[in-house]
Amino acid sequence: MSLEAVLYRDWSGRLRPSWLACWPIARTGLLLVLRRKMFWLLLGLALLNFLFVFATIYLKAQVASQNPGLARFVDRVLSNVTGTGETYRDFMFAQGTVTMLLLGFAGAILVGDDMRQGGLTFYLSRRISRWHYVVGKLLSIGLLVSLTTTVPALILYVQYGLLMDSTSYFRENLGILRGILGYGLILSITLSLLLFAMASWLQKTVPLVMSWACIFVMIPALAGLLRRAFDDRNWQLLMLWRDVRLLGTWCFGGIDTDRELQLLLPAAVIVLLVCLLSMLAIVPRVRAVRVVQ
Amino acid sequence: MTSLLQLRQVTHFYGNVCALRDVNLEIEPGAIGLIGQNGAGKSTMMQILLGLIRPTQGTATVLGHDVRTAGIRLRGRVGFMPERDSILPGLNGIEYVALAGELCGMPRRQAMRRAHETLSYLGMEDARYRRLEQYSVGMSQRLRLAATLVHDPDLLLLDEPTAGLDPEGRAAMLALLDTLATRPGKSLVLSSHLLGDIERVCTSAIILNQGQVVGKGRLDELRAQRQQCYQLHWEGDATNFLAALRQRGVDVQVDNRRDQARAIVPDGWKTRLFFADACEHSVLLTGLVPEEEDLEAVYHRTINSSEASERVAPRSAV
Numbered sequence: 001m002s003l004e005a006v007l008y009r010d011w012s013g014r015l016r017p018s019w020l021a022c023w024p025i026a027r028t029g030l031l032l033v034l035r036r037k038m039f040w041l042l043l044g045l046a047l048l049n050f051l052f053v054f055a056t057i058y059l060k061a062q063v064a065s066q067n068p069g070l071a072r073f074v075d076r077v078l079s080n081v082t083g084t085g086e087t088y089r090d091f092m093f094a095q096g097t098v099t100m101l102l103l104g105f106a107g108a109i110l111v112g113d114d115m116r117q118g119g120l121t122f123y124l125s126r127r128i129s130r131w132h133y134v135v136g137k138l139l140s141i142g143l144l145v146s147l148t149t150t151v152p153a154l155i156l157y158v159q160y161g162l163l164m165d166s167t168s169y170f171r172e173n174l175g176i177l178r179g180i181l182g183y184g185l186i187l188s189i190t191l192s193l194l195l196f197a198m199a200s201w202l203q204k205t206v207p208l209v210m211s212w213a214c215i216f217v218m219i220p221a222l223a224g225l226l227r228r229a230f231d232d233r234n235w236q237l238l239m240l241w242r243d244v245r246l247l248g249t250w251c252f253g254g255i256d257t258d259r260e261l262q263l264l265l266p267a268a269v270i271v272l273l274v275c276l277l278s279m280l281a282i283v284p285r286v287r288a289v290r291v292v293q
Numbered sequence: 294m295t296s297l298l299q300l301r302q303v304t305h306f307y308g309n310v311c312a313l314r315d316v317n318l319e320i321e322p323g324a325i326g327l328i329g330q331n332g333a334g335k336s337t338m339m340q341i342l343l344g345l346i347r348p349t350q351g352t353a354t355v356l357g358h359d360v361r362t363a364g365i366r367l368r369g370r371v372g373f374m375p376e377r378d379s380i381l382p383g384l385n386g387i388e389y390v391a392l393a394g395e396l397c398g399m400p401r402r403q404a405m406r407r408a409h410e411t412l413s414y415l416g417m418e419d420a421r422y423r424r425l426e427q428y429s430v431g432m433s434q435r436l437r438l439a440a441t442l443v444h445d446p447d448l449l450l451l452d453e454p455t456a457g458l459d460p461e462g463r464a465a466m467l468a469l470l471d472t473l474a475t476r477p478g479k480s481l482v483l484s485s486h487l488l489g490d491i492e493r494v495c496t497s498a499i500i501l502n503q504g505q506v507v508g509k510g511r512l513d514e515l516r517a518q519r520q521q522c523y524q525l526h527w528e529g530d531a532t533n534f535l536a537a538l539r540q541r542g543v544d545v546q547v548d549n550r551r552d553q554a555r556a557i558v559p560d561g562w563k564t565r566l567f568f569a570d571a572c573e574h575s576v577l578l579t580g581l582v583p584e585e586e587d588l589e590a591v592y593h594r595t596i597n598s599s600e601a602s603e604r605v606a607p608r609s610a611v
Contacts, residue, residue, distance in 0.1 A: 118378025
């Protein structure tokens with residue numbers, strides 16, 4: 001018997017259910033993104049906004065407790081941080097800009113490389129189905145989105161509640177928590193599906209970033225022009241980011257004008273349509289084999 | 294003994310292209326070579342055996358699992374090593390192999406421990422923390438083999454495991470596969486263009502041509518299927534001797550310069566007939582060597598005879 005045969009050891013153990021493999025896939029995706037310095041820069045940018053709001057809440061709490069006379073002045077100056085649903089919605093919306101950039105560049109690493117460099121074969125030849133792979137990848141994108149939007153918003157919510165009147169704030173503003181989670185969920189699902197679909201077809205960073213910019217910059221700009229040209233607010237529905245925001249506002253219970261209410265259903269349909277089309281685009285890309293010519 | 298693979302009338306189409314046609318196979322555990330040209334259907338067969346694609350027609354079972362219904366369970370017992378790619382740039386060796394283990398259902402800690410063991414077994418202890426994009430071709434191949442072995446599968450499906458390796462790397466890889474093939478309870482299906490690799494590692498082979506199985510069985514049986522062939526050496530004038538052999542139906546190809554010939558004998562030939570004719574025509578036979586056929590010759594013979602019979606078939610049909 002050769003030396004190798006002696007060294008080789010059999011393994012016997014209980015295998016875990018296949019659906020648990022989604023987590024290693026998601027974790028690996030996150031790991032691959034966080035290993036690139038560029039993404040730390042983008043996360044740093046996202047952190048700046050978070051730190052600003054964090055510091056604002058802290059300052060207001062300190063002023064309110066130590067110098068109530070000055071509190072009204074500070075409230076007036078820093079009027080965008082009031083602890084209402086609007087505060088968190090605007091914060092998450094602002095975070096979205098950095099998230100957009102982050103996802104545009106991360107798409108190729110998270111999904112595109114698997115299609116281009118045979119990673120898909122690596123995954124699909126294991127004890128999982130293609131749906132486990134899809135869920136794992138969507139989870140990794142969703143986690144990235146949550147890391148820059150939902151998680152910081154939740155931290156700010158907890159911070160506001162702790163620094164202000166905890167018991168009454170948390171009791172009276174449970175709707176905000178629902179809003180943060182709901183808006184975060186809509187953001188995560190929409191962006192994950194859209195990014196997965198685009199990255200699986202475009203694969204490389206440059207075309208992906210260009211197409212991403214087209215959806216989130218060019219089309220909104222065009223929609224703005226059309227809206228002004230035809231004086232019709234419905235053109236705004238072409239702005240996907242705005243549609244998502246409208247749904248987010250609904251999650252926070254903040255829709256109070258008839259105009260917004262009228263646009264809510266079409267916006268929801270558009271977001272749903274984008275998700276559906278993305279899913280349809282994903283299916284042929286995660287087949288095990290490519291058709292042999 | 295339970296069959297390792299059982300394929301019943303398996304046919305697979307990609308659109309209008311028929312990749313596999315009416316394949317019937319029953320293979321026992323062991324080391325099996327899968328031979329065929331590009332486009333012969335090897336990769337399609339591998340994908341079917343792995344449960345990644347469902348055959349358009351027919352049934353296939355691997356290790357007792359139906360590939361149509363038990364694909365996931367089946368992949369828990371099978372390790373697949375693709376020809377190339379399937380690397381995740383950005384990970385290091387140990388993370389890659391451990392991830393493969395986790396995807397096969399191993400708990401994280403055990404997957405990590407097993408990844409260390411497997412990489413050590415393949416002689417990659419020093420490179421285990423290196424990024425995958427920094428690996429040489431040979432190391433990448435070994436790494437892929439490690440990812441294939443990490444969950445200790447019963448069946449290894451290896452697609453061109455020596456592709457792109459230098460002679461030393463190839464020899465090392467073959468030695469490893471040879472060792473694995475002899476382990477009890479382990480079977481492997483090795484797909485390769487390099488017939489020498491298959492001859493070295495495998496005990497039986499499946500020959501595919503244009504999506505059909507044109508030859509299968511143990512290598513020694515495949516070799517035995519050929520017409521018998523001998524190298525003859527003699528001293529003296531052999532004109533009458535060779536004419537006598539031809540009269541008996543022997544196909545004699547003479548090399549005049551060296552007093553030697555290649556003789557392809559008909560079925561039921563007795564070796565003593567050579568000596569009887571030589572004696573009758575006063576020729577001294579100095580050498581009578583049965584020709585050994587290597588796998589390459591077996592392969593070409595099988596492919597040629599299958600193509601010849603395909604050419605005849607339409608005529609007879611008319």
